Amino acid sequence: MTATAARVITGDAEALAVARDLAAELATGDSERDAQRRLPRAEVAALAASGLLGVTVPREHGGADVSARTMGELMAVLAEGDASVGQIPQNHFFFVEVLREAASPAQKEFFFAEVLAGRHFGNALSERGTKSPRDYAIRFEPRPGGDVLVDGTKYYATGSPFAPWIPIYANDPDGRLVAAWVPADAPGVTVEDDWHGMGQRTTGSGTVRFDQVVIPADWVVPVWTIFERPEVFGAFGNYLHAGVDLGIARAALRDAKDLVRRIARPGIESTVDRPADDPLIIQEFGELALRVRTAAALLHEAGDALDAARAAPTVESAAEASVAVAAARAETDRAAVSVASDVFALIGARASAQELNLHRHWRNARTHTLHDPRRMKVFHIGNHALNDVPPPPSGLV
Structure with missing residues (x-):
């Protein structure tokens, strides 16, 4: 490599x-x-x-x-x-x-x-045709002498076209969750750039095929051991996704600010020369800015909760961190999708011009927030607040 x-x-x-x-x-x-x-x-x-x-x-x-x-x-x-x-x-x-x-x-x-040294990781987690995102059908077979055979196909492998290493998730012969690091240039590995989603178009989230790939057992890590103790492992992964959503919301607001000032025209009933001086536009832009600030505050609060749980891991601190991350993820989801949509109304019909490509922010937000449903986050927030039930130690919340 x-x-x-x-x-x-x-x-x-x-x-x-x-x-x-x-x-x-x-x-x-x-x-x-x-x-x-x-x-x-x-x-x-x-x-x-x-x-x-x-x-x-x-x-x-x-x-x-x-x-x-x-x-x-x-x-x-x-x-x-x-x-x-x-x-x-x-x-x-x-x-x-x-x-x-x-x-x-x-x-x-x-x-x-x-x-x-700069040799970073892609991923090959997801499969198609399994019962749930946590069911893995990929063949993962220990061989005599200590090597492991990997054979099968993974999808939505974000970042894999660019990465020297492609870690996968699989189940070991005892049905326990493991991660295995596979070199992208190993014989039998094929990375296909076949992701054609409406948004997040250049993430390289395509297909990776493993055809009788053999790796050393030393490159296999027992993920299942993480869940035998209080953990914020899953919460941290979700937290990073929330950061992506916040960034999309900020980008939409940034570009809307530029376009309101540069190409928007005053409305028919407006008495001002610049749309940026229109009280109604200022008010609505403030509402969108408030959504972004609220999402950012919850993201930062969740980061503090994760740091606290890492410093003193208990069932209670892990639950609090997971709920805080769920709140951040739910609110950054809403901010990204709604802000990226509502900015168009502040600019007018000109905002829909293809050459502006303002719609990429909404396409990106709508695509990325489909990773897992906002309703699942809100359910766990509510169940914890009402019934004192912590989110499950699944690595997904």
Whole structure:
């Protein structure tokens, strides 16, 4: 595998500063990449070289080990620059977390060194035709001598066209959940760029085929062990998704501000020269800004709850963190979809012009928020508030 020379970031403030600089660069080509569905290979390489993909590596392994609160904002910053590029590292950080929580010391030493060298992770989690998202039919068979055979197909493999490593989820012979790291260039691995969703067009969320692929057993991590103790592993993964949604909402509001000032015209009954001076437009823009601020506040609150639970993991602290993340995910979902839709009314018919591509924000929001239903988040919030029932330790909440 070819390494990308990666910077090593040492702290939270540096991580956010690097993210903001990179996001500004991403924003310059975001609309064009989306319109042309041009995969962001150079942009992902720049992301890897920036050192941002190593910021959750523990300090004892040379990483910055930034806080969860920082990670939520970091994801939002990147997604505001380009929602597709912003989503790509979500799975990478998810699998870094798998290593933190369940890997052996030797596995951590090996894979964290890979991450810090710029050799990042894609993913191959989802399958089709199974009963639920947590049923895995992919063949996963230990072989004599200690290797493991992987054979089957995964879908919606976000980031895999760009990644040196493609971790998969599978069930071991005892039916327990494991993760296995497969080199993208291993014999029998085929990555297909066949994702054609209406939004998040350049995430590389296509198909990965594993044809009699053999990997060492040392690259298999027992994910099932995470759920034998109080954990916020699943909450952290969902929290990163909430950051993506917040970034989309911010991007929609940013572009609406520019277009209201630049191309919108006063309404027929308006008495002002500029739409930006119209009290009704100011009022509605304030409502949209309030939704974004509310979502951001809940995201930051959830980050604090995750950090508290990590520092003192108990059933109670894990439940509080999971509920806080559910609240952030529910509100960032609503903000992204509604703000990206409602901005059109502030600008008028001109906002629908294809060349503006303003609709990409709504397409991105509507596509990304389909990962799991908002109603599921609200149910767990309500069940905890009313019946003191914590969210289940499934890794999905």
